[in-house]
Amino acid sequence: AQSVTQPDIHITVSEGASLELRCNYSYGATPYLFWYVQSPGQGLQLLLKYFSGDTLVQGIKGFEAEFKRSQSSFNLRKPSVHWSDAAEYFCAVGGGDYKLSFGAGTTVTVRA
Amino acid sequence: DGGITQSPKYLFRKEGQNVTLSCEQNLNHDAMYWYRQDPGQGLRLIYYSHIVNDFQKGDIAEGYSVSREKKESFPLTVTSAQKNPTAFYLCASRTGILNTEAFFGQGTRLTVV
Numbered sequence: 001a002q003s004v005t006q007p008d009i010h011i012t013v014s015e016g017a018s019l020e021l022r023c024n025y026s027y028g029a030t031p032y033l034f035w036y037v038q039s040p041g042q043g044l045q046l047l048l049k050y051f052s053g054d055t056l057v058q059g060i061k062g063f064e065a066e067f068k069r070s071q072s073s074f075n076l077r078k079p080s081v082h083w084s085d086a087a088e089y090f091c092a093v094g095g096g097d098y099k100l101s102f103g104a105g106t107t108v109t110v111r112a
Numbered sequence: 113d114g115g116i117t118q119s120p121k122y123l124f125r126k127e128g129q130n131v132t133l134s135c136e137q138n139l140n141h142d143a144m145y146w147y148r149q150d151p152g153q154g155l156r157l158i159y160y161s162h163i164v165n166d167f168q169k170g171d172i173a174e175g176y177s178v179s180r181e182k183k184e185s186f187p188l189t190v191t192s193a194q195k196n197p198t199a200f201y202l203c204a205s206r207t208g209i210l211n212t213e214a215f216f217g218q219g220t221r222l223t224v225v
Contacts, residue, residue, distance in 0.1 A: 009152065032211050044202070044216045051211035090154060092214075098143050098162040100204075100214055101171070104154035 002027040004093050004103035012109040013081050021076040021106050023091035032094035033074040035065055038105075039087040047089075050074060061085070086110045114139050118203050118217035125197075125224050133188045133220045135203035141215075142208035144186035148172060149200045149219070158201075161186060162208065190222065197224045 005024045013019050025031055035047040048059025055067040065076045074091060091103045116137045125131045137144065143162040147155040147170075157170030161180040175194025180186055186205075190197045200221050204214040 006154075034213055043218055044204075046213045049211065049213055092155075094210060096210060097168070098210065099157070099160060099168070099170070100145060100206075101157055102147070102155035104152065 002031070002093050002095050002099060002101050004091050004101055006089075006091055006103035006106050008106045009104070010107045010109065012111060014111050015083055016080050019076075019078045019081045019085070019108065021089050021091075021108070023074045023076065023103060024072050025074060025091070025093040026072065027093055027095055029096065033065075033067060034092040034094070034100075035059065035063070035074070035076050036090045036092065036102075037061075037087045038090065044090065047076070081108075081110055083110045083112070116203060116205055116215055116217035118201075118220050121218065121220060123220055123222045125222070127224055128192045130189055130191050131197075131222065131224075133190065133201055133203075133222070135186045135188065135217060137184055137186075137203075137205045137215075139205060139207075139215065140183070141205035142183070143206050143214075144180070145204040145206075145214060146170075146176075146178065146186070146188045147202045147204065149202055155202065158188065197222060 003026045033050040036044045047063045050067045088105045088107050090105045094100045119134045145160045146158040156172045159178040161167035177189045202219045203217045206214040
């Protein structure tokens, strides 16, 4: 069975500081991995995705994520956070049967 | 404009009544999904379908039912058997290619009183 674990429920970061959100997945074969962001009152927006190839993927809004098969991880990073990055972030894993599973999310608060 | 339409945005029902949430997409996507979002629990998969007339249970299918009679439509019925139906429900769709992302509707907030 596939699943996603996001260990951090809530992260507070200062504006301009770096951010890293953790994601661990469970899936028996090569996974399809996604990061989404949900701002208050907004729908879910795709930040980036990984399927194969280079394990470091670039996304929108200055985000990047690194796939590490040995650790079953797909952590999201941003070098310098802006106040507009305050939102909830979801990691998702997809499999060959079209099932798409999400984690519990990490809420990011940005302080001035 | 192409997209996913969920209706209504807010829905109120009395306990014990079945209620159907609508999800329509005009993106020509093969796969469609229903998720339930509760604070602190993320998005939990209820049902999904990757082809007309076929669908699979997700992780929390008990108390819910779906149909997929048309490619563009994937209605979700919340039955009286669902113990805690008050929640925010999200519908999503994506193409038949597995490495593509899902696109989401704006959601329906269901309140059962």
